[in-house]
Amino acid sequence: MQNNVIVSCEHLMRSFTSKDMGINHVLREINLQLNQGDFVVLIGPSGCGKSTLLNIIAGFDKPTGGTVMVRGAPVRGPGPDKAMVFQDYALLPWLNARENVEIGLRLQGVGTRERRCIADEFLRLVGLGHAAERPVYKLSGGMQQRVSIARALALKPTVLLMDEPFGALDAFQRAIMHKELVQIWKTTNASIIFVTHSLEEALFLGNRVVAMTPGAVGLTGEISIDLPRPRDPMSLEFTALKRKLFDMITAHIPDRTETFVE
Numbered sequence: 001m002q003n004n005v006i007v008s009c010e011h012l013m014r015s016f017t018s019k020d021m022g023i024n025h026v027l028r029e030i031n032l033q034l035n036q037g038d039f040v041v042l043i044g045p046s047g048c049g050k051s052t053l054l055n056i057i058a059g060f061d062k063p064t065g066g067t068v069m070v071r072g073a074p075v076r077g078p079g080p081d082k083a084m085v086f087q088d089y090a091l092l093p094w095l096n097a098r099e100n101v102e103i104g105l106r107l108q109g110v111g112t113r114e115r116r117c118i119a120d121e122f123l124r125l126v127g128l129g130h131a132a133e134r135p136v137y138k139l140s141g142g143m144q145q146r147v148s149i150a151r152a153l154a155l156k157p158t159v160l161l162m163d164e165p166f167g168a169l170d171a172f173q174r175a176i177m178h179k180e181l182v183q184i185w186k187t188t189n190a191s192i193i194f195v196t197h198s199l200e201e202a203l204f205l206g207n208r209v210v211a212m213t214p215g216a217v218g219l220t221g222e223i224s225i226d227l228p229r230p231r232d233p234m235s236l237e238f239t240a241l242k243r244k245l246f247d248m249i250t251a252h253i254p255d256r257t258e259t260f261v262e
């Protein structure tokens with residue numbers, strides 16, 4: 001295996017069994033490789049298994065078949081090498097921004113002074129150097145999500161997993177966060193898997209966009225995006241890619257419009 005392979009999913013399967021519904025084959029034959037520095041966006045309609053796949057890579061869930069490896073080692077459970085950023089931030093509201101960023105470091109046994117130093121470094125990276133001592137419940141949604149990103153990055157993860165992290169933000173906040181995330185990705189050379197069901201978000205952020213459809217065997221398709229950054233969602237090239245991606249996904253689902261946010 002090449003050195004720059006960060007995540008490798010091979011023949012991954014995940015099914016859920018229930019008495020009333022029988023077997024639900026959510027992931028079948030998923031093969032995906034994330035290389036160092038990749039920004040992969042997973043896109044697909046609600047229920048196609050995006051979170052399920054991310055949770056398996058994070059080690060929160062186990063596949064019913066196939067393998068998932070991070071840097072060549074099988075994933076056996078969660079750990080700081082696979083940091084997750086959730087849609088609902090998952091912060092502790094009674095702690096301040098710095099204390100929230102320090103949580104993972106504390107679990108790793110990093111000492112008080114070093115912890116503080118690392119937390120402040122990553123708060124500055126996400127533009128919150130001035131808000132380290134503000135309780136997070138007093139911060140806006142966008143600021144809370146920045147704390148959550150700083151907390152994940154402070155662990156210096158091998159892979160950063162993001163499950164619809166900007167889904168709860170308004171369109172303006174989201175546009176700001178998109179630009180900032182691209183900047184953070186460039187600065188830190190992070191390897192990212194980002195989940196969304198917004199075509200625009202996928203095409204703005206990713207250098208690879210991977211499409212999934214509910215009930216499909218395998219991934220539906222992949223587009224490499226080499227448009228210069230910052231990307232202009234109004235440009236002809238961007239719009240043409242949006243069309244291509246939309247057609248790629250909707251060709252495999254019965255209703256062409258219902259499941260997309262935009």
Ligand SMILES: Nc1ncnc2c1ncn2[C@@H]1O[C@H](COP(=O)(O)OP(=O)(O)OP(=O)(O)O)[C@@H](O)[C@H]1O
Pocket residue numbers: 016024026044045046047048049050051052053197
């Ligand atoms: N723990 C579970 N037990 C049973 N079924 C589950 C479980 N987790 C997920 N599923 C099922 O797996 C399918 C995929 O769910 P998942 O949350 O991965 O979809 P998603 O693509 O992330 O959707 P969304 O865009 O709405 O977040 C759904 O049918 C869901 O009901």
Ligand SMILES: [Mg+2]
Pocket residue numbers: 050051052163
């Ligand atoms: Mg989901």
